[in-house]
Structures are given as C-alpha cells and as structure tokens.
Amino acid sequence: MEQLLTRIFDQAVANGWLGIKDLTLRYDGVIFQGEKLVITASKLQQQTWSFASYTQAIFTEEFAKAYFGTKFHHWVSFVHCSQCGVNYDSTETKKCWQYHLKQLTMRSDPLSYLEVFLK
Numbered sequence: 001m002e003q004l005l006t007r008i009f010d011q012a013v014a015n016g017w018l019g020i021k022d023l024t025l026r027y028d029g030v031i032f033q034g035e036k037l038v039i040t041a042s043k044l045q046q047q048t049w050s051f052a053s054y055t056q057a058i059f060t061e062e063f064a065k066a067y068f069g070t071k072f073h074h075w076v077s078f079v080h081c082s083q084c085g086v087n088y089d090s091t092e093t094k095k096c097w098q099y100h101l102k103q104l105t106m107r108s109d110p111l112s113y114l115e116v117f118l119k
C-alpha cells in the first residue's frame, strides 16, 4: 500500500499539489509513520506537510484538483470525458476534480479508484 500511495502522491505533487512545484521546492517524497504520513520538500530548509492518515490527504479539494484536474469534463461523446479517459453514468457537466472527489468519497476502496488515474 505504501508503494501505491507513494506513486499517487508523487503524481499529485507533480501536478501542483501543496504548491511544492509552484514554490520550486525540491520534492523529497513521502515518509510513512504508521498511519501518519508526511510529505517532504526542501529548498534551503526542509518543509513538511503532515496528515494523520492517507484519507485525510486524499479527501480534500486541493488534492483532488491536482490529481484529477480543474477543467470541466470535456465530452467527446455522450458520456465520455477525454481528459479523464473515463465513461460516466451522467451527462451533468462538472469539473473533473469535483466529479471524482464525489466518486472517491463513495468508495470503500478509494485507493483502487485513484490507481486507475495513475499515469
């Protein structure tokens, strides 16, 4: 699970999560301390972001925006978003992250949902 979480958080950081990229910090990775996890980055000094559990990190707007994107679903056919590469059961136009964050909160296994979107 730590390996999967690391890949998920790496991708989110690469997409701007926590502002690490915008601040031109060097991303140093994820440290797991039991349930707790710490995202680390550095420039002159080390900066850290702590979460009590991975769910505390992934069920946030900031994470979902970075992971799924802030654009509106781009329909190429009736129920398919070309940005997300996923078919939907709804034609309601939402931003990709809003749709996926809602989906995520309804899953008993949110990590396998996130894994689908790993690049």
Ligand SMILES: [Zn+2]
Pocket: 072, 073, 074, 081, 082, 083, 084, 085, 095, 096
């Ligand atoms: Zn989409």
